[in-house]
Amino acid sequence: MAAVALAALVAGGFIYWLLMVVIALFMMAEWSDLTATPAREKRLAQYAVSVPLAILAPIAAGASFLAIGLIAAAFFFTAIVTRRGWLASGTIYCALPVLSLVLIREQDHGLLLSLWALVLVWMTDIGAFFAGRAIGGPKLAPRVSPNKTWAGLIGGIVAATLFALVLHVAYNLPLRLLLATPVLGVLAQGGDLFESWLKRRAGVKDSGNILPGHGGLLDRLDGLVPVAPVAALLVVAPAIF
Numbered sequence: 350m351a352a353v354a355l356a357a358l359v360a361g362g363f364i365y366w367l368l369m370v371v372i373a374l375f376m377m378a379e380w381s382d383l384t385a386t387p388a389r390e391k392r393l394a395q396y397a398v399s400v401p402l403a404i405l406a407p408i409a410a411g412a413s414f415l416a417i418g419l420i421a422a423a424f425f426f427t428a429i430v431t432r433r434g435w436l437a438s439g440t441i442y443c444a445l446p447v448l449s450l451v452l453i454r455e456q457d458h459g460l461l462l463s464l465w466a467l468v469l470v471w472m473t474d475i476g477a478f479f480a481g482r483a484i485g486g487p488k489l490a491p492r493v494s495p496n497k498t499w500a501g502l503i504g505g506i507v508a509a510t511l512f513a514l515v516l517h518v519a520y521n522l523p524l525r526l527l528l529a530t531p532v533l534g535v536l537a538q539g540g541d542l543f544e545s546w547l548k549r550r551a552g553v554k555d556s557g558n559i560l561p562g563h564g565g566l567l568d569r570l571d572g573l574v575p576v577a578p579v580a581a582l583l584v585v586a587p588a589i590f
Contacts, residue, residue, distance in 0.1 A: 350560070350569060351471065358454070358463055362407050365454055369447045370402045372566055379557040379565045380439035383547050390431045397423040398440045405451050412452035420444045446574050449581035456584055461520055465513060466580040469530055470572045472512045473505035473537040480504020489538075494545040497538070506534040529583055536579060537572035544571035 357368040377398050381391035401419035404410045420441060428437035454463045481501030489497040513530040516522035544567055548556060557565025 354467065358467070359460065361454055361460070366406050366451060369405075369450060370399075372570070373398065373402055373443045373447045375557075375559060375566050376443040376570065377439055379567045380442060381436060383551045383553070383556060383567075384433065384435040384439070385551065386431075386433060386436050390433065390436060393430065394427050394436055394439060397427045398444050401444050402447060405448060412448055412455055416448050420448065442574060446570075446577035449577035452581045453577075453584050461516065461522060462526075462580075462584050465516055465522055465526060465530075466577060466584075467573070468512060469509040469533055470537045470576050472508040473534045474541075474572060475505075476508025477501035477505030477538065480507075490542050490545075493542050493549065497542070502535070502538055505538060506531045509534040509537075525586075526580075526583055529579075533576050533579060536575045540572045540575040543575075544568065 353368070357365045374395055377395050378391060381394055386394070398420075401416050401423055404416050404419055405412055410416065423440040423444065424437050427440055428434055431437070450463065450466070453459060453466055456462055477497070478501065480503065481496070481498045484498070484500035484504070486498050486500045488495065489499055489502055510527075510530045513522060513527045517524065517527045544556065547567075548554065555564030556567035559565055560569065
């Protein structure tokens with residue numbers, strides 16, 4: 350998955366957008382399954398979220414305020430038609446990270462900034478895994494995810510921050526993004542815990558089975574969901590203010 354994502358990221362443009370759209374639609378399907386949604390309403394939610402995803406295309410409006418409005422519209426449309434608040438929330442959960450990642454890629458030095466946003470999440474997961482296995486210790490949230498430890502959280506933050514430091518020294522990653530990386534590492538772990546809670550609520554081990562041996566896309570991208578919007582805000586903040 351990392352190789353595919355990085356190849357699309359380097360290519361940018363239509364290829365990157367298309368990969369993001371496909372991923373978001375599969376995420377929406379898995380979210381629907383976790384919320385016990387009937388097939389007809391599951392498809393309706395996917396159709397609703399496809400509208401803001403489509404407007405993000407390079408030949409359309411791209412990452413803009415229009416896309417934000419359409420994401421909100423998809424949420425209200427799904428909530429009103431299906432009367433399922435949890436299902437409707439999935440339109441935001443799946444579309445907002447895509448908007449954020451496309452926005453980051455469109456900036457000057459977008460490749461560097463996108464690598465920072467994506468890889469810091471991966472480094473957080475990798476660092477948390479190895480630190481948790483090597484050190485162990487008190488559990489982070491035993492009722493939600495019994496395997497996560499405080500040592501793993503700290504190890505993940507350290508790994509992500511070291512990665513950002515390398516980008517700062519070698520490729521001039523802005524200092525504000527380096528300093529924000531530990532906070533985003535915490536957010537990544539929070540996203541992981543939230544998805545673990547969703548699976549416990551649904552009584553399932555994995556969010557899906559599209560990735561044999563690894564579960565669903567939500568299982569792999571849960572940390573990126575909260576990180577991407579905050580990273581996008583940090584990236585575009587100087588231009589706004």
